[in-house]
Amino acid sequence: MNKIKVVLAKDEASLGMIVKESLESRDFIVFHAENGDEAFEMYQKEKPDVLVLDVMMPKKDGFTLAKEIRLENKKIPILFLTAKSQTVDVLEGFNHGGNDYLKKPFSMEELIVRIKSLLNRIELKTNIDTIKIGEYSFNLTKQTLEYTSEIAQLTHREAQLVFHLFEKKNEVLDRTFILNKLWGSDDFFNARSMDVFISRLRKKLKKDNTLQIINIRSFGYKLIC
Structure with missing residues (x-):
């Protein structure tokens, strides 16, 4: 290496x-x-x-x-x-x-x-166009989540959030970092907005029951994968 x-x-x-x-x-x-x-x-x-x-x-x-x-x-x-x-x-x-x-x-x-x-x-980002997340296929470039033959289109921010969660899979994704990175500020309103995005992603990933996005209070989120 x-x-x-x-x-x-x-x-x-x-x-x-x-x-x-x-x-x-x-x-x-x-x-x-x-x-x-x-x-x-x-x-x-x-x-x-x-x-x-x-x-x-x-x-x-x-x-x-x-x-x-x-x-x-x-x-x-x-x-x-x-x-x-x-x-x-x-x-x-x-x-x-x-x-x-x-x-x-x-x-x-x-x-x-x-x-x-x-x-x-x-x-x-360089070597993997499609990333396997449990039973899902995630494409960052196309901003899609695919499960069997079903394809869900993600927004840019949803796709970025999925990517960062996957990058830190089974570890805590720092709440302040991701708010500043994707929302531009870690204020109260942006934090509530991110909670809504997390809820949406949970629904989009619910077909694979081995996947979980859990809230680590005061610290951030963890994708169990």
Whole structure:
């Protein structure tokens, strides 16, 4: 199995080296940059599998760097490391091309899980047109759920929600993350809207009684598959 190549952009040299060495001890290849310009050069030279970007950096901040990279590469996973936790900051990260964010302080275990999750997501989108979910066939591109000969057409948001639930199957899909990702905000009204979407998906998946979408109170949802 090929090692995962990471460009880590973090201006705190000592902490950056700790993260680098921790990842390398777990069989990653890590290129550490201490500012945005250096990170962009490493991205172009090393062709990494994933970018882990601190938001606050000298010369070029993480959001600006991600925006520039997205002009030439729409697919590479970008994960932001940030002390900012307000909804507006999270949304800004997504709007600049980020795929995920991790709040400081964080554990190495969580960072590794998030990196691998992003790479699995890209692999699914790239290599699998139709995904088997129990007895159903799910097509993200066509936004359809097929059971035997019956085909249900999904809305764009329903299809994205199914995809993220499947990606985290048998694990908890974080409520705040998916609200910010698909609804743009984790406010009360959007949360109620998502509950309605979950109810619709339960009905559309009910023909396979081995499938369940369960509510993990205050945390999110889990697709039992």
